[in-house]
Amino acid sequence: MSWWKKLKGKISFNERLNKHTTFKIGGPCGYFIEPEDIDDLKLALSLLKKYHVPFLVIGAGSNVLVSDRGLIGAVLHLTAPSFTKLTFKGNIAETGAGCPLQKLISEAAKRALSGYELLSGIPGTVGGALVMNAGSGKNQRNFGDLVEKVTIMDYNSNIKVLTGKQLKFSYRKSNLSGCIILSARIKFNKGNKKEAAGKIREYLSYRKNSQDSAHPSAGCIFKNPVGFSAGKLIDSCGLKGSSIGRASISLKHANFIINRGKASSGDVMKLIALAKRKVKNKFNIDLKPEIQIWR
Ligand SMILES: Cc1cc2nc3c(=O)[nH]c(=O)nc-3n(C[C@H](O)[C@H](O)[C@H](O)COP(=O)(O)OP(=O)(O)OC[C@H]3O[C@@H](n4cnc5c(N)ncnc54)[C@H](O)[C@@H]3O)c2cc1C
CATH class of the missing domain: 3.90.78.10 (UDP-N-acetylenolpyruvoylglucosamine reductase, C-terminal domain)
Incomplete structure (x- = not known):
């Protein structure tokens, strides 16, 4: 059954997932789908449902360990331009889920916007950073802290906008798994261009000194138990x-x-x-x- 022929975006078969994970580990998946836009994503979801194909969403693959046996079903990857758009208005950024977190932070710093420099060097996408509530630092600065609005698609292709108390973030956890994140509105603090750029440099160098960046990995394997590292x-x-x-x-x-x-x-x-x-x-x-x- 060639159901995928209806899709506009890119599709590959038996794509090896080691190409899409920072661990450089992972066997093939049945279908690797990169939808072209929201309508294409909707269509992909309805076809996957109709033909009972299980699926997962991957961002930059920087927090996943994929089995060498691979995955049955499909993996969705939001890399088309309509999912990676990034625009700023004042201290607010509107970002697609596929936008690299690093790009969001460095583009904000260029506009003298501050607040997330501590997350510099985390190699994920905005979507992955939201699901995982990526964070860093002794006093924990987490990505969820300044998120104002998240637009998601549920598995029945309905688009919903979540704000305020509808968004729940805790240590490396959010209530955003079980849906597809499309985009987010992020509020930055008004800062100073030079200071923001300086902080980014400082955190990147701290990471370089404290983390193993010479080899492929998925960052920290375990969560810190309460009160312990x-x-x-x-x-x-x-x-x-x-x-x-x-x-x-x-x-x-x-x-x-x-x-x-x-x-x-x-x-x-x-x-x-x-x-x-x-x-x-x-x-x-x-x-x-x-x-x-x-x-
Ligand atoms: C060298 C290194 C350093 C790291 N340092 C840190 C750190 O300091 N702090 C930290 O918190 N993490 C760190 N990480 C882990 C990782 O980078 C973060 O968790 C990151 O936010 C994951 O984003 P991703 O796009 O790679 O998500 P992925 O690994 O691709 O996916 C993670 C989860 O998010 C889901 N997901 C991804 N995109 C979407 C979407 N659009 N819609 C729905 N679900 C989605 C996936 O299904 C999966 O469940 C590090 C990793 C590495 C390799």
Whole structure:
């Protein structure tokens, strides 16, 4: 059944997802669909529903571990220009879900708009950063903090606008999973161009020094348990540098698992299990994954 022929956007078959994840891990998916615009996305959803094809949405793939066996069904990727638009009016940005978070922050800084510099260097899209409520820093600055409005499409292709109390954000969590994020309105603080650019440089250099950027990864594997740093707990178990296959616990940041080339999803899963087991045995703390595991 060639149902996909009705779509205007790009579609590829058996697309390997390692090309679309920062871990560089992941087997093929049945259909990799890049809808051209909102109408095309609506059509894609109705066809997927009609033909009972399960699907997932991927942003920059920077918080997912995809099985080497791949995924049954479709993966939707919002990269067409109508999903990556970014415009500013005063201190308000209107951004498509596919816009890179980094672009949003640096374009805001050029306009002397401030508030999110701490998130510089997070390699996700606006959509992924909303779902995950991406954040950073000791006092936690989270992406949800200054979001005014989010436009979503539910799985029945209805478009809804969520504002105020309809939006719920907590530590690496939001109420935006289970829908497709289309766009968002972000409110920045009025700031100073030079200061904003300086803060971005400072945070990027902090990341470079504290995180393992030399190897593919998905950032922090585990959430920090209340009152603890997952990285410090793993480090205290002496696990830095532990390797299984081509995957290793980073020597620089114990909450990062790195792909030293051709690591399998199984290698990473085994290291995740090892870190969980050691931390449980030593501290009686259950580490919970921050990354999304697709298998
Ligand atoms: C080197 C490195 C450093 C990192 N540092 C940080 C950090 O400091 N703080 C932090 O919070 N995170 C960090 N991360 C993790 C990651 O970058 C963030 O979670 C990011 O927000 C994920 O965005 P993404 O577009 O890559 O989402 P993906 O990984 O593609 O997806 C994540 C989730 O969002 C969903 N999703 C994505 N787009 C949409 C959409 N349009 N509609 C509906 N659902 C969608 C996916 O289905 C999935 O469930 C880091 C990752 C790396 C590799």
